[in-house]
Every structure is written in structure tokens, then in C-alpha cells.
């Protein structure tokens with residue numbers, strides 16, 4: 001994974017609360033390989049009508065917001081289904097940061113494995129950011145992972161908290177799975193201990209039925 | 211004396227392979243459950259040139275794309291489209307290539323992963339269980355720490371049988387009292403989310419306790435833990451007790467003989483100890499709980515059947531008002547209208563929340579001797595459940611009532627298999643989610659218990675199942 005660099009980019013406000021991962025990436029595209037171009041499926045049913053024409057009323061379709069790389073959303077963003085394609089679609093469409101008062105937890109952790117930074121800020125601050133973004137369509141924001149703050153269009157800085165392990169991995173582009181692979185010996189020792197006292201916990205057989 | 215521990219702490223402590231000082235622990239995963247969507251994880255595995263470390267630690271289930279219908283008795287011939295066929299074939303190929311046990315379309319044990327795993331006894335108290343599906347939390351009903359993860363993490367589990375986790379907070383929800391007639395654990399789950407809010411459980415593992423939970427069957431507990439994710443909690447737990455042990459003693463793949471006795475000893479020591487601390491405690495009394503119905507597009511937009519659609523004008527916070535207006539516009543509902551009497555266009559009984567034998571019995575109790583007024587699809591959670599329902603002659607009740615009795619699938623919960631609700635149509639559904647577009651583009655979903663869905667199907671409108 002690439003190390004996470006800070007960014008300055010256009011931000012797009014999404015006002016609704018509880019936008020679930022199915023709205024971000026509709027279920028019917030879950031059968032598509034990522035090579036099909038997941039950015040095409042991002043907010044598909046909000047962006048396009050059933051005939052495939054863009055819905056002009058959807059904010060991401062408005063010219064000033066098209067270059068956006070930051071989303072500023074309502075509470076409980078990306079709740080629901082565990083589908084990582086919701087993250088893939090945002091990343092493939094160029095997004096690198098999502099700011100919201102709260103997130104669906106599975107989405108939140110999926111973000112870190114794909115170089116997408118989820119930022120939690122108090123609801124009142126997020127509301128203020130969205131207000132500015134509506135007032136100045138196409139306004140830019142800055143995200144600084146190192147200093148842990150985002151800057152609003154009006155220049156005000158908002159500090160955010162982030163788990164230090166996650167920050168480090170994101171900043172250095174470290175891959176979680178690769179980090180786990182370094183512990184294969186410990187895992188083997190763990191299994192010996194674990195299954196010697198809990199033999200019943202070991203997976204029993206395989207392909208054993210039908 | 212040692213500090214008293216919660217069930218969660220005991221499972222967590224047991225499964226830490228290594229802990230980093232400043233945050234995350236590497237947690238061992240005993241079982242990893244996969245559905246068709248896992249092809250993305252296997253693609254990642256292939257690109258990394260990696261292999262599955264412990265094939266017996268993962269199991270693969272065809273559920274999302276499984277058809278409910280057949281073509282001349284043939285299930286595979288009824289698959290909705292070429293992409294769906296492709297992901298089913300991919301799952302089988304990946305399972306076979308890596309040596310994973312596979313529950314395919316023609317398997318007599320086929321069904322929804324969150325139904326089949328538990329009913330076979332593959333899910334046991336004290337284990338850590340992951341799955342490429344958010345409703346993996348269902349398995350927590352057995353006192354296992356079970357949670358859904360994304361495809362990148364599934365790849366890591368396949369490679370290492372571990373996940374990185376920072377320790378969640380704990381919330382105990384005490385549910386006390388006796389459930390009134392025709393009120394079920396689904397109603398409890400909805401009432402709880404309505405009370406707490408759809409994001410309230412974020413960052414927590416919930417333990418469900420109290421006299422009401424203690425009196426619940428395993429099936430009822432699974433409907434409860436299944437909805438933990440709808441409260442925002444990745445995992446929900448119920449302490450293993452005599453009900454759990456009795457259920458497992460009858461499961462084909464649960465430990466047997468000497469293993470069973472060892473297991474039972476270990477399981478008896480898992481329960482949360484008196485005086486153990488939780489980060490948050492909540493309580494709910496269910497003695498007067500009414501059947502619940504969702505009216506919006508988020509699970510906390512729900513009310514008792516006697517309720518009314520809220521008035522946006524009554525909401526002061528402009529942000530919240532806008533959210534409410536948007537939901538009502540999508541759902542095509544009039545502020546202030548009564549929930550009772552809202553006409554529906556179709557009904558669905560099934561999904562990992564409510565497709566087990568007790569759910570089907572509850573639906574059959576309502577449908578016996580009655581006729582449905584709207585197209586009604588009933589999809590059992592597994593082919594084992596289907597056989598049991600047929601042995602109890604429930605299928606005859608459904609068919610005589612005019613409902614369609616299908617095969618096991620996620621079916622109309624999400625429509626991946628083609629069982630879709632048309633745009634603008636209103637569906638009474640026993641599934642867990644009422645999100646925009648969940649059952650199809652523009653589809654309007656009202657989540658409720660299986661008995662309430664059956665009653666709505668009979669009336670052609672949302673009604674109070676207690677009045678039938």
C-alpha cells in the first residue's frame with residue numbers, strides 16, 4: 001500500500017445521516033470484479049436514473065464538486081453491510097478522506113486497509129464544514145494526517161484523533177496482512193497451546209459431508 | 211482475588227496471539243465463514259501469491275445468489291444471471307482449490323451462512339468467528355465472539371488465521387420481563403435500536419442479558435444478536451447456558467463423547483462473573499412491548515404498531531428534520547398517519563434474522579386457514595430448516611394460504627438472486643434492513659417480525675398481529 005500523504009482537494013458535502021454501504025455501492029454490483037471499474041458503481045442509484053442518465057440534482061454530479069477527493073458526510077456514515085467495495089469505489093473514484101461525526105465500524109476499519117482516511121469530528125463541526133461547502137461549491141479543504149487536523153474552507157483547523165497504530169500504518173503504507181505474516185511462529189505456538197487445552201475448538205474434518 | 215471478568219474479556223484474553231503496546235492485538239480466529247462475495251479476498255490472495263494456512267478454519271456457503279425457485283427441479287438452472295452464476299462457480303472453485311468445506315447449491319445442508327453454521331454446531335461458545343458479512347454477529351448467540359470483516363481482512367484470515375483488533379468497549383443490555391403473546395425477539399431488537407439509535411453500539415460489543423434473554427430459545431437469541439450490527443455494534447453476545455448446551459448437544463458437528471465433556475466444562479466457565487464491569491449498561495423492560503414496525507430507511511425509524519408516522523414539523527434540529535423528510539419522501543408516507551392500515555404490495559419471510567424453524571412456525575400460526583392478499587415469498591434459512599418445516603407440514607399451510615414456498619437463500623432480503631421488490635412497491639419483510647434500495651431500486655421496506663409479516667400478508671396492509 002502507498003504511504004498516505006496529506007492532501008488539499010475539493011470537498012463534497014453529503015447531508016444525509018445513516019448513508020449505508022448499500023447506497024454507496026449497490027448490492028447488484030457485488031458480483032463484479034474490481035477491474036470492472038468500481039468508480040462507476042459509486043452511489044450508482046443516486047448518481048444515475050434507471051435509464052443510466054445522470055441525475056443533475058445529485059451533488060456529486062454538479063460541476064464544482066466533480067473534482068472532489070474528500071467527502072463530508074452525516075452521522076453513521078457507511079453503516080450496514082461489511083462490503084469493502086464501498087471503500088474500493090470511493091478510492092477508485094479518487095477519494096482519500098471521509099469526514100463524519102461517526103462511521104459504520106466495519107467500513108471504518110476497511111478504510112485503513114485501502115489508504116482512505118476516515119476522520120471523526122464532533123457533529124456541530126461537521127455541520128459547519130458542510131455549511132461552508134454548500135455556500136462555496138468547489139471549495140477546498142486540507143487534510144494533514146501527520147498533524148492530525150483538517151482545515152475548513154475558511155481556514156479554521158479542526159484537530160482529530162486517530163489510533164496511533166493505524167496512523168503509523170497509514171503513514172508508512174504498511175500492510176496489515178504482511179504485518180501479521182511476521183508472526184507465523186507465534187501463531188503456530190498459540191495454536192498448540194489453544195488446542196491442547198481446548199481440543200474441541202479445533203476445526204473438525206473438512207469436506208466431511210455430502 | 212482476581213477481578214471479575216465478562217464473557218467478552220474471557221474470549222478476548224484467550225485469543226490474543228500478541229498485543230502491541232499502543233493499540234491493536236493480533237487475535238486468533240477459530241472459524242471463518244464465507245459467502246460468494248469472498249471472491250475479492252481470494253483474488254487478493256492470488257495476487258499476493260499466498261495460500262490458505264488452515265483450510266479447516268474456513269467454510270464456504272452459497273447463499274446470496276442462491277435461487278429460491280427451480281427449473282424442472284434444477285436449482286442451478288434457476289440462477290438469476292450470468293454474473294450470479296459466475297460468483298457461485300468462483301466460490302466453489304476457490305473452496306476446492308484451497309481445500310475449504312463447501313456448501314453448494316445441490317448440497318442438502320445448503321443455506322444462509324448464519325443459519326447453517328449454528329445449526330450444524332460449527333459455532334461454539336468461547337470461539338472467535340469472522341465472516342465476510344456484517345451479520346456474522348448472529349453467531350454471538352452461542353457466546354462466541356463473532357464479527358463481520360472486509361475482504362482485505364478475510365485475505366489476512368485465510369493467510370494467517372488472525373485479525374488485528376483494538377479492544378472494543380463493552381455494553382450490557384439487560385432485557386427483563388416476559389414477552390407478551392405474539393411479540394418476539396425481533397420486536398425486542400427493533401425496540402432496542404429505536405431506543406438507542408442506529409449508531410449507538412459503534413465501538414462496543416453488546417452482551418444481552420436479563421430474564422427475557424435467559425428464557426429465549428437459541429433461535430430467538432440468534433434474531434437478537436443478528437441485529438447487533440443494526441445498533442452499530444460489530445458483535446453481540448449471549449452468555450452460554452443450559453439452553454445453549456442443550457441445543458448444541460443435538461447438533462451433528464458439535465463435539466461428541468469425551469470432547470463434549472471437556473467442552474462443556476470449558477463453556478460453563480465462560481459466563482460473565484458477578485461484579486464484572488461494563489463501559490455502558492442499558493436496560494429494557496419488555497412486559498408491555500408491542501409488535502414493532504419500521505417506517506423509515508434506518509432501523510431506528512421504528513415504532514410500536516399503535517404508533518404514527520412522525521411529523522417533521524415537530525423536529526427542531528434542522529439536520530435531523532431533513533433526514534426525516536428524506537426518509538418519508540423515499541417511503542412515500544404521510545406525516546402523522548397511523549402505521550396500522552398502510553397498504554403493502556408484497557411480503558417476505560426469510561433472511562438470516564428470521565428464517566429458522568421457530569420463525570416459520572410463528573408465520574404458519576397466522577397463515578393457517580387464511581389466505582394472503584399480496585404476493586408472499588417464504589424462503590427457509592437452510593435446506594435443513596426446509597426439510598424440518600415440511601416434516602411438520604408447514605409447507606402445506608403456506609401453500610394453501612397462497613404463499614410461495616421457496617428454497618434456502620438470502621433471497622428478497624437483498625435481492626442478489628433476483629427476488630426483487632419493484633420500484634415504489636411496499637414490502638412487509640422479516641429481514642434485518644430497511645435501507646434505501648435494499649430490496650431493489652426504489653423498493654420500500656417495512657421490517658417486522660415473521661408473525662407481523664404474515665398478518666400483513668393476510669390483511670394486505672400493516673396490521674396488529676395480536677388482533678387477528
Ligand code: SF4
Nearest residue numbers: 345561562620623624
Ligand atoms: S439474509 Fe440478508 S442480511 Fe442475512 S446474510 Fe443474507 S443478505 Fe445479509
